[in-house]
Amino acid sequence: MRLDKYLKVSRLIKRRTVANEACDAGYVSVNGRTARASLDVAPGDIIEIAFGRRVLRVRAVRTDGVATKESAGEMYETLEERILSPDDGNRREEE
Numbered sequence: 001m002r003l004d005k006y007l008k009v010s011r012l013i014k015r016r017t018v019a020n021e022a023c024d025a026g027y028v029s030v031n032g033r034t035a036r037a038s039l040d041v042a043p044g045d046i047i048e049i050a051f052g053r054r055v056l057r058v059r060a061v062r063t064d065g066v067a068t069k070e071s072a073g074e075m076y077e078t079l080e081e082r083i084l085s086p087d088d089g090n091r092r093e094e095e
Contacts, residue, residue, distance in 0.1 A: 001063045003030065004037035009067050010075040012049060012058065022049065053084045
């Protein structure tokens with residue numbers, strides 16, 4: 001499944017167009033590499049999303065094409081969620 005669609009279906013990002021824009025801007029990486037929206041996501045992939053100062057790391061568990069609101073959270077496992085310091089040039093974790 002395409003990365004932008006996965007982010008939308010799993011409800012990590014609300015709209016597919018927003019997911020596409022986040023990928024284009026370099027805010028999304030898969031397995032440590034900046035990812036394009038067209039990248040195919042597979043179970044086991046580590047996805048990192050930067051939402052402003054908040055960074056979310058998840059592992060893709062399922063890549064079904066459809067998920068209900070209740071089952072969307074089962075598509076991924078949250079590995080880490082952190083808030084970056086105001087001078088995020090060094091991407092240090094806030095203490």
